Amino acid sequence: MNRYELWIAFMTIVIREVRRFLRIWPQTIIPPVVTMALFFLIFGNVIGSRIGSMQGLPYSQFVAPGLIMLSVITNSYGNVVSSFYGSKFQRNIEELMVSPTPNFIILTGYIVGGMARGLLVGLIVSLVSLLFTDLSIFSPIIALAIILLTSMMFSVAGFLNAIYADSFDDISVIPNFVLTPLIYLGGVFYSTSLLNEFWANVSLINPILYMVNTFRFGFSGVTDIDIFWAFTMVCLFTLVLFLISLKLLSDSPRLRS
Amino acid sequence: MIKQKDLALKLRELSKLYENGFQALSGINLEVESGDFFALLGPNGAGKSTTIGIICSLIRKTSGVVKIFGHDTDIAFSNAKKMIGIVPQEFNFNQFEKPIDILVTQAGYFGITRRVALKKAREYLTLLGLWDKRDESSRTLSGGMKRRLMIARALIHSPRLLILDEPTAGVDIELRRSMWEFLQEINEAGTTIILTTHYLEEAENLCRNVAIIDHGRIVQNTSVKSLVRQLRIQTFTVDVKDKLSFVPSVSGYPIRKVDDHVIEVDVSSHQTINSLIVGLNDQSIEVLSMSHKTNRLEELFLKIIEKSESN
Numbered sequence A: 001m002n003r004y005e006l007w008i009a010f011m012t013i014v015i016r017e018v019r020r021f022l023r024i025w026p027q028t029i030i031p032p033v034v035t036m037a038l039f040f041l042i043f044g045n046v047i048g049s050r051i052g053s054m055q056g057l058p059y060s061q062f063v064a065p066g067l068i069m070l071s072v073i074t075n076s077y078g079n080v081v082s083s084f085y086g087s088k089f090q091r092n093i094e095e096l097m098v099s100p101t102p103n104f105i106i107l108t109g110y111i112v113g114g115m116a117r118g119l120l121v122g123l124i125v126s127l128v129s130l131l132f133t134d135l136s137i138f139s140p141i142i143a144l145a146i147i148l149l150t151s152m153m154f155s156v157a158g159f160l161n162a163i164y165a166d167s168f169d170d171i172s173v174i175p176n177f178v179l180t181p182l183i184y185l186g187g188v189f190y191s192t193s194l195l196n197e198f199w200a201n202v203s204l205i206n207p208i209l210y211m212v213n214t215f216r217f218g219f220s221g222v223t224d225i226d227i228f229w230a231f232t233m234v235c236l237f238t239l240v241l242f243l244i245s246l247k248l249l250s251d252s253p254r255l256r257s
Numbered sequence B: 001m002i003k004q005k006d007l008a009l010k011l012r013e014l015s016k017l018y019e020n021g022f023q024a025l026s027g028i029n030l031e032v033e034s035g036d037f038f039a040l041l042g043p044n045g046a047g048k049s050t051t052i053g054i055i056c057s058l059i060r061k062t063s064g065v066v067k068i069f070g071h072d073t074d075i076a077f078s079n080a081k082k083m084i085g086i087v088p089q090e091f092n093f094n095q096f097e098k099p100i101d102i103l104v105t106q107a108g109y110f111g112i113t114r115r116v117a118l119k120k121a122r123e124y125l126t127l128l129g130l131w132d133k134r135d136e137s138s139r140t141l142s143g144g145m146k147r148r149l150m151i152a153r154a155l156i157h158s159p160r161l162l163i164l165d166e167p168t169a170g171v172d173i174e175l176r177r178s179m180w181e182f183l184q185e186i187n188e189a190g191t192t193i194i195l196t197t198h199y200l201e202e203a204e205n206l207c208r209n210v211a212i213i214d215h216g217r218i219v220q221n222t223s224v225k226s227l228v229r230q231l232r233i234q235t236f237t238v239d240v241k242d243k244l245s246f247v248p249s250v251s252g253y254p255i256r257k258v259d260d261h262v263i264e265v266d267v268s269s270h271q272t273i274n275s276l277i278v279g280l281n282d283q284s285i286e287v288l289s290m291s292h293k294t295n296r297l298e299e300l301f302l303k304i305i306e307k308s309e310s311n
Helices: A003-023 A030-046 A059-090 A093-097 A103-129 A140-164 A170-184 A197-203 A207-220 A227-251 B048-055 B077-082 B099-109 B114-127 B143-155 B173-188 B200-206 B224-229 B273-282 B296-310
Strands: B007-017 B023-033 B037-041 B063-068 B084-087 B161-165 B192-196 B209-214 B217-223 B233-240 B255-259 B262-268 B287-292
Touching: A003 A059, A003 A103, A003 B099, A030 A059, A030 A103, A059 A093, A059 A103, A059 A140, A059 A170, A059 A207, A093 B099, A103 A140, A103 A227, A140 A170, A140 A207, A140 A227, A170 A207, A207 A227, B007 B048, B007 B192, B023 B048, B023 B063, B023 B192, B023 B209, B023 B217, B037 B048, B037 B173, B037 B200, B048 B063, B048 B161, B048 B192, B063 B077, B077 B084, B084 B143, B099 B114, B099 B143, B114 B143, B143 B161, B143 B173, B161 B173, B173 B192, B173 B200, B192 B200, B200 B224, B209 B224, B209 B296, B217 B224, B217 B296, B233 B273, B262 B273, B273 B287
Parallel strands: B037 B192, B037 B209, B084 B161, B161 B192
Antiparallel strands: B007 B023, B007 B063, B209 B217, B233 B262, B233 B287, B255 B262
16 A cells, blocks of 8 residues: 555544544543543532642642543544444444455554544533632643643553453453552642552552653642653553554454454 | 357366365366356255356365356456456344345445446346345345346446356245346357256256366366256156046056155156156046156256266
């Protein structure tokens, strides 16, 4: 395939993915927005007003970046894992596998589709958050860069999960039992400075802590961790997951017996 | 010997050993000429679908070479894949999408622009009687319509080689006939067609050449005509005008009475139907009609498979 044909194949996958999640918007767009609005209402306003400030910020401002990040992570991951596994389940993944579209285009197309949903939901949640708190931006470049990279990383992770999944149970195990605990314990609702030394050190092995804190830094200029290290780690994780996914797309007996 | 460039498909020593230890293919060699209408026959589990899966990159081969119009699928996979259209046995499209979207998306995977894809989609959906259904959810289509949708999808990038895995399985007779006509038309227009089928009548009516595969090996590879010529004994069912009070006897023709108006006769390849009818007429038996008791090719197919298994 020449470059123009590769571009068409790539855009075909992206457009199909975007149309898919827009077609089922009551399942893909509305629920996370409603959930986040409730989080803002309860943790930001009702309980937050009693908590006071955290890291020098009103609690509603402290929690907002974490909640936006939470919705981006879960939606990027969820989009790719459900779409790719759905294609495996219905066997329409064979449409792609018999085509000349190279594996890196297939993978990139799914990743961009996942990012599109994650970022769209993140944008809507950001707008909703403005109903409950004031969001000032300290560094738009850092905020945008980390949200794009995080969305990309979890889209690839969702792809990997979908390759390994043999049933619909398998695509909910990681989000429910790995992703959700990591997000909730990743500094979305509290600063690690509140934890004792042991748990604060344990928190440092949670990659989501770095993403949430870096994103929060983009808004408030306040962080618990080293920003440079956070970017390095996200880039490294994304690259490793991308290469593993590419290898599996080519060789995995779960796709080609 | 067919020239390399005239071969639509060339398989060399193609083998497949599944992870569970099942040897599905054991060094298959096969050549299909460009423009041919070719049948791949075999009992269930013989290796037909594995062969097709490997040709279309849905199954990884253990060893061997696959060439599509001279393009090695290991080396020039992009060019090779552009040449192939596949119609699988089971429905494998997104049942929640519209037929028009399924076709345009498939074209996109082959690098075809949306404008060109829409034009081609209209052409094929119209030819296959699905244009009126283009905007309906695919899951609402009947089984026959879904099968035709898969044929349209396989043709959207104008492949030179169309592979159909049991294309008329579960399709009613009327639709089967119309699909045969459509396939003959696109074959006459230059598309090489390979099909697997359980309906041997289908192979006999449509195909010029045939390979029979059993236990992962090609046990017969010849023209349909020469295959049929191999048939030594054919059984005919004969309807007679008057009630039979006895079992007629014609020298050299084993005859069995089925009921008062029907007999079965075994006719060897060196015998003539004329002699049989003359012999019956001599006994004042008038023949109303004759037909094959069984599909001739089916009979032969079973014999070849039995022979292969005994070897």
